[in-house]
Amino acid sequence: MDFLDNIVLPQSSEHMVLLRYLLGLTSVLLIPYLSALFGMLGYSLFYGRKGKKDENPVYLRFAKELVSIITLNKSMAVALGVVPFVSAIFCYAQLLHLSDAQSVIGYLTASFIFFIISLLMIYSYRHSLHIKDLFAAVSDGNQLDEYTKNEVREYKNKANVITGKAGIWGFIFLIISTYLFIAAIQLASDSFALETQPSFFGVIFSLNAISYYLFFTAVSFALSSAIIIYYYFRPSTEEKYQSADFNNYVKKISLRNGLVFTILLPALIVLNLIFKPGIALTTSLFATLLLSLFLIMIISNMFYTMIKASEVKYGSSILLMFVILFIFVIAKDQMAFSSATKLQFQKLTQNYTEYENNLKAELGIDIAPISGEDIYNGRCIACHQFDQKLVGPPYKEVLPKYDGKMDQLIDFILNPVKVNPEYPAMPNQGLKPNEAKAVAEYLIQTYRK
Ligand code: HEC
Structure with a gap:
């Protein structure tokens, strides 16, 4: 990504600290959003397929509503996805300026492009699900003549095909995008520990990235279960969700999924730790890790209590716990990144001082030593x-x-x-x-x- 590297201006050390905070902030928006999008879409496709196979309208309705929740409106995708994504790329471009880790920016940009494609597909998946139902409703009405009925049926089938394809492709592109994203941010801190820059396959198949991705997948499904429980059973829920049958399904499925995926998390965190390069392992990193494990314990306990009591009383607390968990995990990554890039940081500060001095010399300001x-x-x-x-x-x-x-x-x-x-x-x-x-x-x- 030479072109990005060229537009990067040398930054003073104060600016770089600011950039790091900005990066943390954008990550706190972007990563939970990507995770929720991933989890909700995955569930939606899974239950859509299951509903079709079992011809179970409850699952079909669930599938449709899941994707509607996460694609509530377009500004959400822009505010939580597109804007933080672009700013994260620019932050990395600044922070990795002049380092050997330029390929990180390339991977991030590729990830962004896949993300945009995936968003387009997910939104058409959502619309076609609604259109399909509309056609179904029309063809159920019997006032139509034979010709129109056929036509409606034809469109309904077409919508069906689009739905299936858009959903699956949206998911595939999202997998590629999130995987590249994770591989890139792992590479950002790893590359300073490595002697040589890894090749494309070395990046894609690094155990660090794979184990992290497993964690991401599990946390996405766990988070999405929490979102579902919160969404359907929040205090202000309208009457339309109160069909007892549907509610019971949603409750049973989501509590179970939530618990299963949450229980997987500690093992996946430890697995990832094994593959982290030593340079990234600091005391504060272990401290945040311990706090995350503690939170995960509380979350699983909440899921478990709810299953036992067959109640959903902790809906909002669980969601809050997940938000905090994400903050911890992101803080942990940021710490790993900062400790791995300490030298890079000095190099950039040095570069800034030179740049400043050259600029002053050019402008004829003399740079007497500090007296x-x-x-x-x-x-x-x-x-x-x-x-x-x-x-x-x-x-x-x-x-x-x-x-x-x-x-x-x-x-x-x-x-x-x-x-x-x-x-x-x-x-x-x-x-x-x-x-x-x-x-x-x-x-x-x-x-x-
Ligand atoms: C706006 C006024 C002000 C300016 C400007 C100022 N000082 Fe002070 N300085 C004080 C005051 C008032 C104290 C006494 C503080 C106290 O005892 O709590 C003090 C105390 C000190 C002390 C003694 C600390 C001690 O342990 O007793 C030192 C040394 C000192 N200043 C150095 C400096 C230097 C160097 C600068 C210039 C870079 C500077 N000050 C500029 C007001 C000023």
């Missing part, structure tokens, strides 16, 4: 003299305790804390670490003289 004296004269002198009390204490009184403790002095300048009750607190001067060091050295030297 402690200048900083003192510019920033401190208003409040401090060496031998006279101004707003702040005279330096000759406060510096002795810092003589030989340069680090503490630098710390104080970077982060002033309240010391002497006779003075107001010193406001933070917003210096950069190297500026604080220069002024601290200047103060100590001058004070010694």
